[in-house]
Structure formats: structure tokens, C-alpha cells
Amino acid sequence: xxxxxxxxxxxxxxxxxxxxxxxxxxxxxxxxxxxxxxxxxxxxxxxxxxxxxxxxxxxxxxxxxxxxxxxxxxxxxxxxxxxxxxxxxxxxxxxxxxxxxxxxxxxxxxxxxxxxxxxxxxxxxxxxxxxxxxxxxxxxxxxxxx
Numbered sequence: 548x549x550x551x552x553x554x555x556x557x558x559x560x561x562x563x564x565x566x567x568x569x570x571x572x573x574x575x576x577x578x579x580x581x582x583x584x585x586x587x588x589x590x591x592x593x594x595x596x597x598x599x600x601x602x603x604x605x606x607x608x609x610x611x612x613x614x615x616x617x618x619x620x621x622x623x624x625x626x627x628x629x630x631x632x633x634x635x636x637x638x639x640x641x642x643x644x645x646x647x648x649x650x651x652x653x654x655x656x657x658x659x660x661x662x663x664x665x666x667x668x669x670x671x672x673x674x675x676x677x678x679x680x681x682x683x684x685x686x687x688x689x690x691x692x693x
Contacts, residue, residue, distance in 0.1 A: 551597045560592065569605065572626040578619045584609050602631045610693050624693035650680035 548560045566585060573581045588608035592601065609624035637648055648656075651673060657663040671679075 548592065548594050548596075550601065551595055553598060557595065560596075565601065565605070568627070568630065569623075572605075572609070572623050572630070576619050576622050578617060579612075579623050583612060584620075584623060587611060599631070602627065606631070606693070613693070621692040622689075625691045626689060628693060629688055629691070647683075647685050649677075650683065651676045 549557045550560045551557055566581070569581045569584050573579050573584070584605065585608075588604045591604045591608075606624050606627045609620050609627055612620040613624065614620075637653065654663060654667060654676065658665045658667070
């Protein structure tokens with residue numbers, strides 16, 4: 548089975564990569580099963596699936612497992628979604644998700660992409676943006692629920 552990566556390349560699906568990502572999303576969370584998330588999602592893969600679609604399927608797989616008896620899957624789904632957001636915003640792979648670029652770098656990248664208006668840098672100095680950066684607690688990202 549082939550996967551289409553974000554750069555358009557077609558490669559063989561790497562189930563080990565998917566397992567490692569699900570394992571990381573489940574790490575430290577009680578009452579969840581990596582195997583259950585994987586089994587719930589694996590039946591939905593198809594040839595030439597995109598990596599973005601795999602990510603969506605994994606998030607849905609975990610969110611479908613959320614129940615009164617198994618509420619902690621909300622954290623698994625949130626982490627899987629976080630990995631996708633980090634890739635989009637920081638242009639980093641989920642396995643490097645502990646490495647965050649400086650806030651100024653993110654702002655500049657998003658100005659270049661047309662997401663932010665460049666005048667934002669007219670209103671805030673490099674020092675002020677650096678101060679904002681110091682307030683961001685990335686460790687809290689893992690506390691969000693789905």
C-alpha cells in the first residue's frame with residue numbers, strides 16, 4: 548500500500564511510524580490502548596492515502612473511543628491533532644514536537660506565507676515578541692482535550 552506524502556512523493560506505508568506516533572500520543576495516559584486506536588483506524592487506510600488523511604483517521608479513531616468508561620481517549624485524540632497542527636504551524640514532524648521554534652520565527656514564517664500581515668512587526672519590537680515567547684508554556688499543549 549502506498550502513501551502520498553505532503554511533498555507529493557509516493558512511498559510504502561510505514562506502519563511502524565504510525566505505531567510510534569500512536570504510542571507517543573498514548574504515553575503517560577492511563578486507561579487507553581495503543582492497539583485499540585491502531586486497530587480502529589487501520590481498516591480505513593487505502594492505497595494512495597495522504598499523510599494528512601492518515602492523521603485525520605487516527606484522530607477520529609481515538610475520538611471514537613471516548614466514552615464515559617474511557618474518557619482518557621480525549622487526551623490521545625488531542626495529542627494526535629496537536630501533532631498535525633505542529634507540523635502545519637511549525638513545519639516540524641510529530642517526533643520533533645518537543646522542539647519549538649522561537650515565536651518571532653513563527654511570526655516571520657507566517658508573514659512570508661501570507662497568513663499574518665507584516666505590519667504586526669511594526670507594532671511589536673523584537674524584545675516584546677521575545678517577552679511573549681517567554682510566557683508560552685509548550686508543555687501545557689499536552690493538557691488539552693479533544
